[in-house]
Amino acid sequence: MRNTCLNEVHQLARKNKNIIFIGSDLGAGTLASMKEEMPDRFFMEGISEQHIIGMSAGLAMEGFIPYINSIAPFLTRRCYEQVLVDLCLHDLPVRLIGNGGGAVYAPLGPTHLAVEDIAIFRAIPNMTIVAPCDAQEMLRFMPKTVDWPHPIYIRLAKGGDKVVSKSDLGFEIGKAILMRQPKDGLFITTGVMTQKALEASEQLLELGIECGVLHMHTIKPLDHASLENLIPKVNAVVTIEEHFRIGGLGSAVLESCSDLIPKHVSKITRIGIPDQFSDKYGSQESLLEYWGITVESIKNTMLQKLKNELN
Amino acid sequence: MDERSKNLRRTVVDVISIDRRGHFGSAMSSIEILRVLFDSFLSFRSNQPDWENRDRFILSKGHGCLSLYAILADKGFFTHEELLTFCSPDSPFGGHPDRGKVSGVEASTGALGHGLPIGVGMALAARMKQQSHRVIVLTGDGEINEGSVWEAALSASKHRLSNLTVMIDYNKFQSYGSTTEVLDLEPLADKWKSFGFAVEEVDGHNLEALEELTSRLPFEPNKPSAIICHTIKGKGFDFAEAKIEWHHKSKISDEDIKAMYHHLI
Numbered sequence: 001m002r003n004t005c006l007n008e009v010h011q012l013a014r015k016n017k018n019i020i021f022i023g024s025d026l027g028a029g030t031l032a033s034m035k036e037e038m039p040d041r042f043f044m045e046g047i048s049e050q051h052i053i054g055m056s057a058g059l060a061m062e063g064f065i066p067y068i069n070s071i072a073p074f075l076t077r078r079c080y081e082q083v084l085v086d087l088c089l090h091d092l093p094v095r096l097i098g099n100g101g102g103a104v105y106a107p108l109g110p111t112h113l114a115v116e117d118i119a120i121f122r123a124i125p126n127m128t129i130v131a132p133c134d135a136q137e138m139l140r141f142m143p144k145t146v147d148w149p150h151p152i153y154i155r156l157a158k159g160g161d162k163v164v165s166k167s168d169l170g171f172e173i174g175k176a177i178l179m180r181q182p183k184d185g186l187f188i189t190t191g192v193m194t195q196k197a198l199e200a201s202e203q204l205l206e207l208g209i210e211c212g213v214l215h216m217h218t219i220k221p222l223d224h225a226s227l228e229n230l231i232p233k234v235n236a237v238v239t240i241e242e243h244f245r246i247g248g249l250g251s252a253v254l255e256s257c258s259d260l261i262p263k264h265v266s267k268i269t270r271i272g273i274p275d276q277f278s279d280k281y282g283s284q285e286s287l288l289e290y291w292g293i294t295v296e297s298i299k300n301t302m303l304q305k306l307k308n309e310l311n
Numbered sequence: 312m313d314e315r316s317k318n319l320r321r322t323v324v325d326v327i328s329i330d331r332r333g334h335f336g337s338a339m340s341s342i343e344i345l346r347v348l349f350d351s352f353l354s355f356r357s358n359q360p361d362w363e364n365r366d367r368f369i370l371s372k373g374h375g376c377l378s379l380y381a382i383l384a385d386k387g388f389f390t391h392e393e394l395l396t397f398c399s400p401d402s403p404f405g406g407h408p409d410r411g412k413v414s415g416v417e418a419s420t421g422a423l424g425h426g427l428p429i430g431v432g433m434a435l436a437a438r439m440k441q442q443s444h445r446v447i448v449l450t451g452d453g454e455i456n457e458g459s460v461w462e463a464a465l466s467a468s469k470h471r472l473s474n475l476t477v478m479i480d481y482n483k484f485q486s487y488g489s490t491t492e493v494l495d496l497e498p499l500a501d502k503w504k505s506f507g508f509a510v511e512e513v514d515g516h517n518l519e520a521l522e523e524l525t526s527r528l529p530f531e532p533n534k535p536s537a538i539i540c541h542t543i544k545g546k547g548f549d550f551a552e553a554k555i556e557w558h559h560k561s562k563i564s565d566e567d568i569k570a571m572y573h574h575l576i
Contacts, residue, residue, distance in 0.1 A: 045466055048463075050428065051465075055429070055431045058432020058433040062432070082425065090418070
């Protein structure tokens with residue numbers, strides 16, 4: 001997913017002379033082909049995220065479309081005020097590509113996890129937040145970023161993620177994709193949690209329970225219409241995110257439902273990371289398991305919720 | 312102090328007398344710097360504020376915006392009467408300048424340490440687009456406590472941005488007290504030099520010296536420039552000069568306003 005995303009920056013830059021790439025201190029050889037082909041539009045600015053955001057704002061004010069890449073926690077937390085003031089207050093077309101959204105950097109500990117990024121960026125006006133589920137979706141998404149008039153945070157997963165997206169379902173920023181039709185229950189997911197929800201849905205089907213999967217790749221602006229349309233049709237809703245339960249996708253869904261369809265709020269349950277710093281290393285998968293974000297727990301949460309709602 | 316400097320200060324007093332609050336001392340230390348920039352250095356068109364070839368000026372010390380508003384009004388970006396809406400609910404003129412609202416304001420500032428990174432981006436853009444305009448960033452002295460300023464300084468030097476100049480309004484005071492007491496900046500010139508800037512120092516109220524220095528920009532080819540402007544906080548008002556309580560003042564009294572105008576006679 002990351003390679004696809006960065007390669008797309010290069011491809012898009014070939015077509016649009018205003019597109020530039022800015023890295024902080026990325027791995028050696030990152031986008032070497034772009035650096036060689038268009039060195040004047042390739043920047044590696046060092047470990048200076050606050051400056052990089054401001055610099056990109058200055059470039060965007062002059063007509064450029066900067067794509068910035070760094071590790072997600074540092075591209076969100078370290079330069080939060082710069083993102084808020086320089087990018088979002090000025091409402092500039094800068095794209096923030098965050099490596100390792102969620103628990104990708106599990107072995108590196110809590111300083112390197114990005115599990116509050118959605119919450120803090122969701123609170124900023126003009127910000128757009130997108131978490132594609134696989135590389136093929138990334139390919140469909142990236143061309144849409146060129147003309148999007150607002151800042152975008154692109155939350156990258158680990159990479160090598162199972163391809164579950166379908167080209168015939170298309171991709172529009174701000175428009176959720178219904179990957180599977182709901183009947184009894186509905187999973188609402190973002191990023192690579194969509195894969196887990198699809199798998200849980202398959203297992204539930206074997207039990208005779210039909211659950212839909214709404215892939216909310218864009219968390220902001222949230223697709224309120226799809227929620228308003230689908231949630232009243234099902235008996236239970238489970239949101240799943242690789243993010244704190246505070247402030248992320250689940251919170252956004254609850255807020256939307258509270259505003260638009262309040263009598264359906266109680267049928268929603270959230271799966272996410274508990275309100276505590278990670279005290280484990282291991283791998284992304286072992287951390288997710290520790291937090292109870294597994295196909296099995298997703299399936300069981302839906303079963304329990306359906307049982308509760310139908311009693 | 313000549314009549315023009317007094318007139319610009321009078322505009323600031325006109326504005327501050329409405330809401331009875333503002334960064335009075337911070338505005339008064341930068342009047343001559345702004346006057347020289349807008350009178351004899353910067354290229355701009357007040358009737359076409361987004362003219363592509365204009366020089367870009369960023370007031371990074373956004374709290375000093377009263378003096379920027381005064382010079383922009385003087386240059387016809389808006390009227391004196393419009394400015395007198397300062398801080399009213401629908402006014403474009405707030406306690407910090409807003410790019411989207413005030414003609415002639417290049418960046419919304421107020422949070423400190425943002426102007427120089429943005430200026431680096433603008434200067435890079437000018438070079439990439441082969442444009443000859445210059446970028447000037449005016450910072451406060453307390454402002455450059457911020458690490459982002461020094462991140463940007465490293466970058467400006469790396470990119471050899473000779474089209475970028477940072478000016479420091481070195482009035483020696485920040486909110487709590489003197490810059491020496493709060494977080495000493497010295498040796499300030501050496502710091503900028505070591506970050507790769509060509510550095511000059513000047514009396515920030517000396518018009519001729521400021522004109523002479525700015526006429527020589529850039530000081531060295533392939534280097535960004537820094538001008539350390541030694542100024543006096545609250546310049547022109549003996550009750551406020553170098554007085555920390557006038558960094559930001561609220562509940563300004565009728566007597567204070569009267570005294571301000573009296574000093575400008």
